[in-house]
Amino acid sequence: MLSKPTILLVYTGGTIGMVKNFETGALKVFDFKKLLQRIPELKQLDCNIQTVSFDKPIDSSNMDVSKWAKIASIIENNYDFFDGFVILHGSDTMSYSASALSFMLQNLKKPVVFTGSQLPIGDLRTDAKENLITAIQIASLRHKHQPVIQEVCLYFEYKLYRGNRTTKISAEHFNAFTSPNYPALAESGVHLKVSSEQLLAESPDNDFTVSKEMDPNVVIVKMFPGISEAVLAAIVAIPGLKGMVLETYGSGNAPSEDWFISILKTAIANGLHVVNVTQCSGGSVNMGHYETSTMLKEIGVISGADITTEAAITKMMYLLGQDISNTDFKTLFETSQRGELS
CATH class of the missing domain: 3.40.50.40 (Rossmann fold)
Incomplete structure (x- = not known):
């Protein structure tokens, strides 16, 4: 019997990790170790989930090259122990981060899926649960014991895009991202449909490496x-x-x-x-x-x-x-x- 895939959930900051104090209306970061309590539906997924969080979660407006290197290091240090990675990130600079990580992670053979939300996870009408649950499900997809997705992606509002093809188009709508020049890699409806022909071709059998040297000049x-x-x-x-x-x-x-x-x-x-x-x-x-x-x-x-x-x-x-x-x-x-x- 094959073991369940193990997914590492990395929280960098952003609306998806917030809960609202209903008395004051203020948003605060919730403890990701209690994720299963907050979203019991995750227990239905056919995978094991572990979490790690930035010591000080940031607003994505404060994202920079040092924090990209931090995300890359987390993936590098855990690459051999997990079958996929889901990066929770604020939506404002998510396309920049997904693009940066796509270049920094060389010979990637596992899924790295960025996602976030427009409303906090505890909000009544939140989009956070669907985005998070489906992002984890996508990161868990296997075919002949190999990951279906082997690239850096971005999942938001029922669509999976190649991360470095995306741009944020709305500050209000749940459908916040688009990929103007490349089709979606997968679409979530009654069924999760993956467009295999759109996926990045498998990289050569070279070892996975991480390049953290990014010049901001x-x-x-x-x-x-x-x-x-x-x-x-x-x-x-x-x-x-x-x-x-x-x-x-x-x-x-x-x-x-x-x-x-x-x-x-x-x-x-x-x-x-x-x-x-x-x-x-x-x-x-x-x-x-x-x-x-x-x-x-x-x-x-x-x-x-x-x-x-x-x-x-x-x-x-x-x-x-x-x-x-x-x-x-x-x-x-x-x-x-x-x-x-x-």
Whole structure:
């Protein structure tokens, strides 16, 4: 008889781990060791659940590279002892964290599922229970004694997405996330339906490793009509700046004025990595399709294709943390590492 899969639940912070004091209305973190008392339905799942929590759970607005390294370390230290991991996280920066972890966890062969909620776990109308129960169920899925999911995912409101393909679209609705350029990996209804053809292909038989070197000397610049020469010049002159994600119009278009191209050309020549992503909610950068993006391509701006801004900035941090040349950086960025671009 096969043993039940064992899932490690990692609480970093966020609304999902809160309970409300019904007298004062204030929210407070509840003791995750008493999780089964709070959600007795978990006992019906065909798996064993253990929990670990950040010593001081954080609002996800305070997430940073050191805390990504902490999550990665928890997974690394427990990788051989658990069959899957569910990361409970605040929704505001969850897409950034899921993207970052997808790059940090190399040769991953087990599920890492991020989830959270819009309402606290003790709220009468909470979405926390369904998100948590199904995320654990997904992390427990097996086929021929192997995990069905072998990548970093995000589960929210009946849909499982590839983590580095997601973006948060609503601060109010339970359906808070979308994956604009890649289909859902699974959908929860009366039955849990997994789209096997959408899953990341199994990684080679290399050992699981964790890369915690993430370089935060990066910036996101969103194009807008009227952006000034002084502002862009000041940004590229930031001491220690190594990378810029440029959110451009449509399929990768930006101003074609001489000053704009000149600033970027000089910055790139001085070693700044500039990646072009679209500020549209869906679609892809196609530099050279219009005249206004041809010059960007010629001066060495890197194409982000259909990558999300969240995945672009975390991939940039990850690649900058590796010891690679400028030429290799461009090649690696424009090549899918974890299914983050098509």
